[in-house]
Amino acid sequence: MVRRPTSHPRLFVEALGVTLADALIVDIVIGQSAGWELLEQLHVGAATTGIPVLVLSTDPRLLRQAQELSERYATHRNLDKPFALDALLAHIREMIGEV
Numbered sequence: 681m682v683r684r685p686t687s688h689p690r691l692f693v694e695a696l697g698v699t700l701a702d703a704l705i706v707d708i709v710i711g712q713s714a715g716w717e718l719l720e721q722l723h724v725g726a727a728t729t730g731i732p733v734l735v736l737s738t739d740p741r742l743l744r745q746a747q748e749l750s751e752r753y754a755t756h757r758n759l760d761k762p763f764a765l766d767a768l769l770a771h772i773r774e775m776i777g778e779v
Contacts, residue, residue: 702732702775703731703732703734703772703775704732704733704734705733705734705772706718706719706733706734706735707736708736708739708746710737710738715735719733723752732756732757732776733756733757734756734758734768734771735757735758736758736760736761737758737761740760743758743759743760757775759771
């Protein structure tokens with residue numbers, strides 16, 4: 681299921697409460713907090729804590745930070761940009777159990 685993105689993490693998580701996703705992709709962008717805020721909202725939402733999350737970023741430092749916080753935020757994979765579509769699809773398949 682593909683959902684239209686929203687700029688406010690809390691609204692996105694509230695929408696997820698209605699229809700749960702199989703997996704989520706979160707893009708962490710330098711100088712913007714929305715991706716981190718979304719991870720935090722997913723972490724505290726009872727209906728969303730079990731959804732696997734793939735974190736994307738162009739900045740290796742942000743990916744390392746996401747990896748360090750992976751247990752807290754239940755992120756399952758990190759992928760640096762740019763990436764091959766096959767790599768993205770392989771990560772998603774692993775996350776949702778379609779290996």
